[in-house]
Amino acid sequence: MRQSNTYIIVFSVILTVVLGGLLSGVSQVLGPAQKKAVDLDTKKQILGAIPSEKAALANMTAEEILTRYSEVITSEVTDYNGSLVTTNEKGEPIVAENVNIEKNYKKPAEQRMLPVFKYSADGQEAYIVPTFGAGLWDAIWGFVAIAPDLETVVGVSFDHRGETPGLGARITSDEIQERYQGKELYNGQGEFVSVEMVKGENNPESNLGANKVDGMAGATLTANGVNSMLENYLGYYQNYFDKNVKSGSGTMTMNLENN
Template sequence: MNTNSNTYTVIYASVVVIVVAFLMAFVAAALKDKQDENVVLDKKKQILSALNVDTKDKDPAQLYKDCVKYEYILNAKGDTLAEEGGFLIDVKVENSKALDERQLPLYVCSINGATKYVIPMRGAGLWGPIWGYIALNDDKNTVFGVYFSHESETPGLGAEIATDKFKMPFHGKHIKQNGSFTSIAVVKPDKTAEGLDYVDGVSGGTMTSQGVNNMLKEGMGQYVEFLKK
């Protein structure tokens, strides 16, 4: 075949495209399992962080197995639909459904022999999704720990919700007042909230702080019936 002909050029280019596409598909397929494993492991680390469990230089998968006893699926009435499978529930998908149709994940954990309940949450920040986990003591009222993260909040401003400086003040706060669910307010620094516990929001990150405030209220609000039991 004439290597200088247009036909040769077209055939050669087509073969190269096909080979490259095959190699890319092969690499993507080969890496998918590892990527999926990393996503699962990262989620377990986030839950452990809400439980104040340090995973540095340790096996997060084993720590998760030791601490998380059940991965419940609840409905909005607070009834248990299943004692396993909650980890696989996509909170983003469930939030798009009517409340009475949602499957609500709940992690029942044990820390030094004490029962903790971890509730996952998802909301909206200034620039994109935010999410987190809140761990409650067995009184279903007192906060044991929290974890927050974000997709694209501004460094030094809204992104501060992922720092210990923002998270630590939640410890020991109460999500109920006089037996009724009130959530925890996230307020502007030096402001207060009447009738419920509150923490300072991020200075300069008003919209992200409001997003966390809404996420807490709406996220935990789905579990009100469970929290009553």
């Protein structure tokens, strides 16, 4: 039997309202759990930039990871000019862990908020900074731990959204990430050059040196994305290091009240 147009319209409106209400309810119920999962994953990646911490993460529960994070990490936020930022335009506190790096990536570099995570544990200290960029197919990101001398990479943790398995997706592997440990961010003339992943794989050490790491076979475009990501973001933080660390005003002293 044919239904009238009025019936169809009313039925569609009711169905839309009911489904919208259900989706809204599900979102409210799942929202806190999703936020907690994202927070845990972010803190795992930050800790994972420190090789000794990364090795321990696999055997830790979620609560143990969060506890460890609070024990060894403090954080602050800087702007592009290297000035510390503590509140937003509404006067609300800015928390480094809540800064959305992907959303900031869409803004001009001069308008971005740049979180800094300070690691201190068992006599080891490091500055950990986030990075974000574009791989072959989609977004890539990571965290880079830098020694207090501001010249040496302690470790990295990389992730991606859609790189090719067995090729560009290898940036998440220990094999690739370990290549960055101990690499230098400055050349012999004291100029910032970042760390570059070279083309091809199994390159002789003589082709690498202090500022380059071996590449990934068949993943040149992903490697180029990683190179650009590191050069850009580590470059953005130079003003912060110049103003807050090299000047002597910065310190690695832990202040757990800020965490």
